[in-house]
Amino acid sequence: MTKKIVLAYSGGLDTSIILKWLQTERGYEVVTFTADIGQGDEVEEARVKALNTGAVNAYALDLREEFVSDFVFPMMRSAAVYEGYYLLGTSIARPLIAKHLVEIAKKEGAEAISHGATGKGNDQVRFELTALALEPEIKTVAPWREWSFQGRADLEDFARENDIPVPTTKKDPWSTDANLLHISFEGGILEDPWMEPPAHMFKLTVGPEEAPDEAEYVEVEFENGDPVAINGERLSPADLLAQANAVAGRHGVGRLDLVENRFVGMKSRGVYETPGGTLLYHARRAVESLTLDREVLHQRDALGPKYAELIYNGFWYAPEREALQAYFDFVARSVTGTARLKLYKGNVIVAGRKAPKSLYDKDLVTFEAGGDYNQADAAAFIKLNALRLRVRTRAEQKAEGKTPVKAGD
Numbered sequence: 001m002t003k004k005i006v007l008a009y010s011g012g013l014d015t016s017i018i019l020k021w022l023q024t025e026r027g028y029e030v031v032t033f034t035a036d037i038g039q040g041d042e043v044e045e046a047r048v049k050a051l052n053t054g055a056v057n058a059y060a061l062d063l064r065e066e067f068v069s070d071f072v073f074p075m076m077r078s079a080a081v082y083e084g085y086y087l088l089g090t091s092i093a094r095p096l097i098a099k100h101l102v103e104i105a106k107k108e109g110a111e112a113i114s115h116g117a118t119g120k121g122n123d124q125v126r127f128e129l130t131a132l133a134l135e136p137e138i139k140t141v142a143p144w145r146e147w148s149f150q151g152r153a154d155l156e157d158f159a160r161e162n163d164i165p166v167p168t169t170k171k172d173p174w175s176t177d178a179n180l181l182h183i184s185f186e187g188g189i190l191e192d193p194w195m196e197p198p199a200h201m202f203k204l205t206v207g208p209e210e211a212p213d214e215a216e217y218v219e220v221e222f223e224n225g226d227p228v229a230i231n232g233e234r235l236s237p238a239d240l241l242a243q244a245n246a247v248a249g250r251h252g253v254g255r256l257d258l259v260e261n262r263f264v265g266m267k268s269r270g271v272y273e274t275p276g277g278t279l280l281y282h283a284r285r286a287v288e289s290l291t292l293d294r295e296v297l298h299q300r301d302a303l304g305p306k307y308a309e310l311i312y313n314g315f316w317y318a319p320e321r322e323a324l325q326a327y328f329d330f331v332a333r334s335v336t337g338t339a340r341l342k343l344y345k346g347n348v349i350v351a352g353r354k355a356p357k358s359l360y361d362k363d364l365v366t367f368e369a370g371g372d373y374n375q376a377d378a379a380a381f382i383k384l385n386a387l388r389l390r391v392r393t394r395a396e397q398k399a400e401g402k403t404p405v406k407a408g409d
Contacts, residue, residue: 004110011046014116038180068237077332080308089182095316098130112139119145126314133317182274204273208252208346215344220283225332244276251343254278286339286353
């Protein structure tokens, strides 16, 4: 009886080779799954290519709304940033893809799933941790950990021998991964961290040098923690993120060149475009500055890096991520308001913010006469907070044989 396997398929170099390899080297009937999370025409092209390459069935599912509403927006409620810069565009897509990969495997009666992640990277961990969390006995075939090919050049040779078209060329010697949140670029010439990315590589953003000479103002409205409108137009989650990409991208916002620490233990260099995500990140923080209590905001920000690390490492379906999510969702309920941002040549500048339940009280902070605050109250506040500092210094003075000086001496 022929074995069946479901392959997460993009139509790129790696998965194109894997499809044929699973057939010829492992004897599998291959079912492919391509998730539409914002790649555009590439999704249908991949489905057709899979069938032409020998897949017995090819799924292409539109998951754009699910991706943004159930994965991107919950992540954004945490203000998660990995290693100070990365907005997790690739990381957050993997659990969604793996979830549907497992569901299709059950539907097709497949004994295994497969993916194109290399044995050196993070995606293999993300795919397989998710799969095992959802289906504990699922089998995974990971060709990059098993076959004899040593690198991309070997794959390109195999593609030519088997008449498989591949997207990498001498002009564009890198690999890309795209979704509604971002596009990532890695490999090829980008493996040299001293090499500046070529200007023609970018797809979602213009170069800051080529951006308009006039700034553009944009307003983002939030309700209960999630963005719901741009410039007064209410949009679905996926449409809103797409609109944010368009607005920010034309001003060169959201480029990132990062050397990051992979979960498996090595450093890698990735170049990212996240225009809409960058815009929404700054807009959210502007509204949060009005609506979140100081200690709640600081605690949320303290937990954010751990949450980002969990997503980066592939633990979306882990109980600790789910527990943190419950906290972030609770905090986000008060994040309702509007941020006004100015976009100019790669920069996002907060130009205004307002909220119906703002904690900002002008009567308290005004430098003008009047108000509800008595400055004299600050003296006792400062003295009490300084008590432990004074006690420590007095102890040191006594230990040195000095007579502590009392106030007023």
